[in-house]
Amino acid sequence: MNEVVHTSPTIGSNVEEIVFVIVVVDSTDRERISVTREELYKMLSHEDLKKAGLLVFANKQDVKECMSVAEISQYLKLTSLKDHQWHIQACCALTGEGLCQGLEWMMSRLKSR
Template sequence: MGSVNSRGSKAEAQVVMMGLDSAGKTTLLYKMKGHQVVETLPTVGFNVEPLEAPGHVSLTLWDIGGQTQLRASWKDHLEGTDALVYVLDSTDEARLPEAMAELMEVLDSPCMVGVPVLVLANKQEAPGALSLLEIRDRLGLEQLQDCCWELRACSALTGAGLPEALQSLGKLLKSHRSCR
């Protein structure tokens, strides 16, 4: 894919967004681009969209489908990744262990050494959504010691937390060199 580089005063980065099916990845992508909430279908394959992040960073964001049969191909999208955005459904407590296992498998790829990770706890507006503290503790995110990571709450439906998530992503990308 590419790497963080500067062309003039604008940095460019390749960002891969992954997570289990129905976590809200595509809805998040289009909400970050400023669209109203759109009805989406399960992503078969991937979506690729340009996105501007705070700090003069131009992102190419790869939204990769999360259905079980597509996860085997996730590793094919990792080469040249500058950051990983991993999306969780905060209301799907039963699948948190599966989500963490898939994240750990992605991070085990040699392409992911030192790549910063932004974990987005989506669907925070929904009744029964787990708090960030509960998610962090249940997932054991502290075990991600080999890379820079951050956990953020958000809602793809309301847009809550998305500006902060983009700021975090920009910060993680800037620290990318120190992670490697």
């Protein structure tokens, strides 16, 4: 635009740490969903993850007779999580279906901070 603009370098920097936990659940493994719940709550109780966001990918949604997202949410007792923003996303790792939507939710949480 035929105009000279003088800039000044930024002194120092701002750093902000944002913590998210991504958990992938096998939607076909009804036998181990209780183990998944126990491990999830152990993780979320850790001091470093006290306020972490939680993204749960319900994988293998393409498999007949898999658990639905609602079933997995109920088994994991996600509605009882009061200190964590959470989202559960149906997905299929083989095709990539649902992966972008889950990551978009995570990015929208970062933007809203």
